[in-house]
Amino acid sequence: MYNDTTQAELDQVLVKAVNAFHQYKTFSLAQRANFMRTIAQEIEALGDELIQTAMAETNLPEARLVGERARTMFQLTSYAAAAEQGNWLEASIHTAVPDKTPPKPDLRKMLVPLGPVVVFGASNFPFAYSTAGGDTACAFAAGCPVIVKAHPAHAQTSTLMANAILTAAKKCNMPDGIFSHVYGAGFEVGEYLAKHDAVKAIGFTGSFGGGKALFDWANQRKNPIPVFAEMGSVNPIFILPEKVELESESLAKQLAGSITLGMGQFCTNPGLLITINSEGLERFIQHLKREIKSVSPAKMLHQGIATNYAEKLTKALAQKGVQLISQTDEEIEEGKGLITLATTNGKTFLENPILHQEVFGPYSLIVQCADEKEFLEVAKALEGQLTATLMATPNDIRAHQDLLNYIQDICGRFILNNVPTGVDVSLPMHHGGPFPASTDSRFTSVGADGIKRFARPLSYQNWDDEFLPDELKNTNPLQIWRTVNNELTREQIS
Template sequence: MYNDNTTAELEEVMAKAVSAFHQYKTYSLAQRATFMRTIAKEIEALGDELIQTAMAETNLPEARLVGERGRTMFQLNNYAAAAEQGNWLEASIDTAVPTNTPPKPDLRKMLIPLGPVVVFGASNFPFAYSTAGGDTACAFAAGCPVIVKAHPAHAKTSTLMASAILTAATKCNMPDGIFSHVYGAGFEVGEYLAKHDAVKAIGFTGSFGGGKALFDWANQRKNPIPVFAEMGSVNPVFILPEKVATESESLAKQMAGSITLGMGQFCTNPGLIIAIDTDGLERFIQHLKREIKTAVPAKMLHQGIAANYAEKLAKALAQKGVQVVSQTDEEVEDGKGLITLATTNGKTFLQNPTLHQEVFGPYSLIIQCADEKELLAVAKAIEGQLTATLMATPNDIRAHQELLNYIQDICGRFIFNNVPTGVDVSLPMHHGGPYPASTDSRFTSVGADGIKRFARPLSYQNWDDEFLPEELKNGNPLNIWRTVNNELTRDQIS
């Protein structure tokens, strides 16, 4: 049992974080990278204890957790390399032109760290999106201290991960307060942190309600701060006529695998399948029905998620015009999710906002549209999403250009003939999307571009080279890419 931190304890945490910031922001990119790589090594050194603890707290299988631990270590190493490379700094230089009228000054700009960052651990990824996950790694890379609020569903796991970070901090001679780990089962600790003057940014992965509350608190402050909240998504999948007519069975197998993966407990789970009512769609539904009926339910992450899924599923299925297509044959025990496929028509969907909401778990709703006009209307009615998927042939694409134009406006990642589940950790990945999928669609929570969330631009005017940051000096001692007089180069400035 972990007790909520007191106000006095939180004040001490924040004071240390502020002190650490003024030291850590002066550390070189190489020092930050070494710290992050050391964290990865310390996580590996936790060995089987970490895996077994997470299994006990989350009901996740060993293989999944071993893979997620590897992903977490990869993120730390990948973002460490990106920090050193320096592209994220967006360094730009215009040298002075004193002969201009008026004289043009010497201007040099780069991103600098914001300050202490609060990270809220996610429930569905106890490693990769939690204590030592992507938000924490990005903040360290940017030069910011981190305060993590442990997720109550896996507090022991979070504490173990925190111990790895603290051990790495000691080994790398990091300032006291570079990392802190706090507890709060209710909302009080989170609200206190979000409103604290010392906090300069927030990273969050979780429910819409939780993310929106943090966003509101942060914007009600005397000095508002950015909240980078990833708040879930229904991830619509649009299946076009020729594709479903020719590949109904393979599409059904593909979609069933995505819907049931991890018991639907991914923010990219496909919660909506949208298509025109045709014979091909009917064949697809029958194939998908059989796949869902034989799927094996498993325990959800914890009792709270299971109860929330059951409640939201019941609400969705109780809506007028919604019919259950298929549910798993196996009797569902307490804590397991009832794998469910339902359907409704386009008109009903357009008239009922409840059907647009995420049901976090192994559930998907098929929207059967009367024609292309209604298909387009449904696309226009869908709010911001992390992903949108198009299942189509080349002929389908040529015939539905207007639809494609609207779909790309509602998502952060547009997928072609693949499923949305599975998020690659790489620079071209964008894991975010228009509101309400996230609070700022310009930024990603996956990939090295996520570092930019915790930094801000600072322009230096007419500074002597001796006093400039290493990143902006004439000699380019870090050998990073910079835009000098509108040309991207690693060259020195003569």
């Protein structure tokens, strides 16, 4: 239905984006915010057509999509408010001291937009991480035009969202090229965009293979650019001895819900449960097996994800030393995910890196360590993760300080006695993590701090006040918070 965008067409899109950038970067924070709020209104105006289209393309239920649409609109409006507030600009000023030897210059610094940003739509979130999702909202807030490559699994849904953005752009008198929407079933379109000189940054949510390819292409350029790729993880849950002994049943119920939520198709799905052999662990496993069995399989997002899950699951279960605990035993139709729980020992896990890899779907592996020493060794062996979770009593925490110190080095979000699924859209949220969870652990793809990904610092030295950006003028006309001579203030500079 949708033909791949040709290179000639991509070149036209990129020329327009560059021209739009030189106009849009001069637009006020209020103008950017108004544009983003108008996009949210246009998405709402799509009504039931958007929901029904997404249901047909993704197999996601109506309630999930209605909630995700609301989240997407909230991202746009909350990031708009953050853009207007201006804290993300990190404006700082040191006024001149001319009688110092040597004279101290007037220095003023703030973040400025990078340029055209390419965003790749995610397969598992057709709204919130796709066409009008968080990456697009952050780029608009930062002052950057956006080129979205539609995910081929929900191209029609992506087109509806793109049309909403274009309608909003027209209503807000945005420059031509502020937003473009392109298609590509294979990797060729993505590679061409990643390597093009006009593109200044990339936002991506998806597989490790896809994100790493974009990262490599972008860094092979004559002028390398940042790639902000969120590539998923196994999100280990460390279950400490006293916790499992005292709360095995409630813990099993809590974790079963997280493992099977959305048929495991969240980048924060807990794929590893790491613990130490004990009687309490045996009870926990039986409770978890029962809870897992009570969940009915559902269709996965699309056949590509279902096929990939089946292949990786088969590979994981075929590894020496892995035992199946529970799996959906009913006959299921094609496209549904087998809900699966398996186990192995710590020694096997440490010796087999295949078991460390994400199996995207309703699968989790319990790693049963022989003792405290092996427990710590497993923690040390893990790669970067989006999240890591500690299930522990206060006594457990006091007794395992070394473990905590190692865990916090491998994750972007450290959770205590809660589950990783469910990513709150707020300023304190960090959705990212050390490689291979993401390509830059310093930045988040959720929350208004994500705006900073698409901006860079620019320092102005000895400029007359009238020629400075409003954000840095003495009178502070925007009334934003600034660090002036090492003090945070909204006051004018006299």
